[in-house]
Amino acid sequence: MSVAEKKPAGAAKDRVLSRRGITVTGGFAVAAVLLVLVPSFTDSFYTFVATRMLLLGLFATAYNTVFGFGGMSSLGHAAFFGIGGYTVGIAVTRWDWPPLVVLAAAVVLGAAVAAVFGVMCLRVRGIYLLLLTLALAQAIAGLAFYQTEWTGGDNGIPNIPRDGLPSSVREGDGYYMLTLVVVAVCVALLWMYQRSPLGMSVVGVRESEARMSATGYRTGRLRVVAFTVSGAFSAVAGVLEVYLQGSVSTANMSWLISADVLVFAILGGARHFLGPFLGAVLVTGLEVWVSTYTDRWTTVLGIVYIATALFLADGVLGRAGWAVRTTKSWWEKKSSPGGAAPPGAAADPAGVPAEVRA
Amino acid sequence: MLTWLTHSVNGLAYGSLLFLVASGLTITFGLMRTVNLAHGAFYLLGGYLAYDLTTNGTDYWLALLAGVLAAATGGMVVERAFLHRLAGSELPQIVLTLGVAYIIGDQILANYGGDPVAPPTPPGLEGPVTIGDWVFPKFRLVMIGVAIALAAVVGALLKYTPTGAKVRAAVDDEEIARAVGIRVPLVFLLVFGCGTGLAAFAGVWGGAFTSLAPDSGFEVLLLALIVVVVGGLGSIGGALLAAFLVGLVDQYGKVWFPEWALFTLYASVAALLAVRPRGLFGKAVFR
């Protein structure tokens, strides 16, 4: 996953890059070790919270393939998350499907419904896309509410057994590890997709649809692809959530979930691959933490949203990058007698668009 | 026969309520292109304040005025302090106004509790009117008239007055408008205040119709958004027509296929938007 894999030629650049590569690889290694160790240094409750952070992080990362990289602000992703959840609920309680089959079914369903969303949204942009996806998701939530024969209506489907899972990963620390592995694999797949020519051309469509279209890309198809990929992985997150909770209800499809994931992405930094993941972790953690101390945690959340909009339009990662660059250029200005910042201090060393870096 | 008359007129009355809510949104969102998810919260603010004042003995119309002014002021504060620096970037606007909506809703919950409340029906409009065999609530009938009148007034203000011309100029090309001496920030500030003030008016009247609770802000918001988008951003007449249509679709949907109530409304809106992205009367494309 490191940038070092794609070295451009040139000895000087190479050295810089490999140093960066080492840092990045090292960073990932440390992060991986820390993530694996989470259950051993927290109590069972925090492990549960951490599990939710991981799966919501995956949801946010999947969302961002449409939002940050596709440039399409969807407000309907709760539908895919919910579809993943209901797939578990229905398939396990009715037909006792094994987890892998459930997962596959959820991926197919999530992708299919998302493709329909994508096709319906072909003619709309910006705020209209936002509202159209919202209306579509609300219509699906309406189905979930009334098709009680299948969905259990407002009470949802309770008592979903986890017997299909191997007993060592059914709950607690084991389930955390399972989630970690699934999320890691999915995030890696998403990363590969985003760096692939396909993923890059979706970014191209975001930047200039007319130009992409003129150079022969079928931009409409690319937009549908972005939705499909996003829907598939959002459904995986929904599956993980429902296996964790043991129940699914219409709340899994509430439009506020769509709004939440949008905020995750913006707060973390939608231009960065891992930004939304970070956003999900931060907001989830904040909610748990603040609601422990006050019943008025919604107000605190509101203040955080306002602060995000005002000061974190590029997200936490965007801010961090800005801070690093500013410090660096200040430092270099100070240390070099000429006083001029070296060219490209803020520019990108790798030939990759800034956002496809972690 | 009378039943159908009742259903139809009631659909129009409900549509009128939706238009009252949406009217403020057509100005701030449709015209100014500022996405305000806190619109429902200002609706609540006006309604709760009027409820509070009337239960403490204040005259109804005075309470209504106080609610409207308070929400207008609150809206202007939000615009001046936060929103104006996010002009043109809809996503931060969404996050910000969602935050404002959370705070207002949560503070209403903290101060008034979660039990539903209802501002009184405007004096003189209680009870039904009877025409022959036909019985219909007076308040609802008046609501239809108010909605049409409001649409006419707002439309005329924008179209025929110098202030309206300034607003349109400021929205269409901010820089040129500034260059010819229009104080654009002030115009935007006042327009936004009008929008939230209208939300509060809808809150006081709509609250008497449907009652208020701390989370009814979002229910109202979704329907109002639908009306504005279906009507076409920026079109007052379009919003009125859309409100009537949504009201009738909702009414007859409930009569004919009650089981699909939530689905029919949203699915038909989605279908319309997929085919006609700009709604019924939308002109300009959103950025």
Place this chain on the structure above:
Amino acid sequence: MQCDMSKMRVAAVAASALLLLAACGGKDPSDKTGGPQDDGKAAGAKGTVTVGLLNPATGPFAALGTDVNAGFEAYLKSKGGVLSGYGVKVAKADEGTDAAQGTTKARQLVEQDKAQVVVGLVNSAIAYAVAPYLEQSNVPLLITVAGADGLTRKENGNTFRLSYTSSQDSMPAGPYTCKDLGHKKAAVLALDYSFGWEAAGGFARTYEAAGCTVVQEIYAPLGTQDWGPYVNQVKKDADVVYVVAPGQDGVRLLKAYRDFGLKLPIVAHGSTVDETILPTEGATAEGVVSSLHYTPQIDSPQNKALLDASDGKGNQYLEDGWAAGMTLEAALAQIDSDPTPEKIRAALAKVKIDAPRGPLSFDTYGQAVYPVYIRKVENKDGKRVNAIVTTVPGVGQFGPYDPATYLAFPGYEKLKGTWAK
């Protein structure tokens, strides 16, 4: 420019700070009662017991949750924080609006605060998600509001419920409407979700068993803004309308009903006109007959104690919280030392108390058996109250049926729409 930017930032920060101040200035119920960190403390002779109080503080059910908490805490306070010799430590958490938050908080209560019993839950979907977790962790659950019938269907489980199952309180209304009131044909007007189907179904079943006919069923979606379309569909040849619409929906329904000048008498599930919404409903609720396990009009020393402790305010949720305190006290009285969750569970099953609502005990499924009151909204000194018309003693979740017969019936969600003849 730089300077201008920073000035703007300062202004924005100042504005946010103001907002924050405004936010903190609000009347904050948690100021007084505190979060899970605060101990209810007070040392008891026999030791302490930790009670997890899990009710909504946010979302549509916040008012109900606040009342249950207030009732429970008022009872605790009246006993000086000690129940049957045990000092009670209260850990409180917000149930929230979805199962994800509900289970998160349930886990926090059990795993971090070490709650030995959990009291609360309003939203049935959340209760369905939380109950299996508590079952698995062996922590008994005492439900105070959530009504879904299916929550108490397991014999000798560790879920107990003080409040009604959705159909429990409406079953006595069937024979009363048919025989005592003599209304032979009923139209049912209910909310289209589980609670509506179950409550309406309970009425329809006993009403038809008493020899009368349901002639029409109308269901409206939860959160219906305008009830005009529904009330106008009520058949003119019905004798009575049976209504199930708790909370804000009840307010809207009754208003539309009166606005359109409908004249049929209304019989309702008690939650349609309970004291939390009765002041808002005002004159529109006049004359509504309903059935519920509580009304503040009950004349008993137990109810007087509750009303005195809560400034004269009484409603079913306050009583549920208060009765939870009494139930816990009666359970702890059976335990000599070391109140483990297992001991509490066993003791709860044997509890018999005289609650403000009247005599209360649990069936083998953990569901409370109690009297149900037929009430009528009357104007008493300018205030509307639910005056008692008659009392039906010892109503359980299966009503007049024996458990085996009742459990063999298809679920109410399948029967919805089949009652009308």
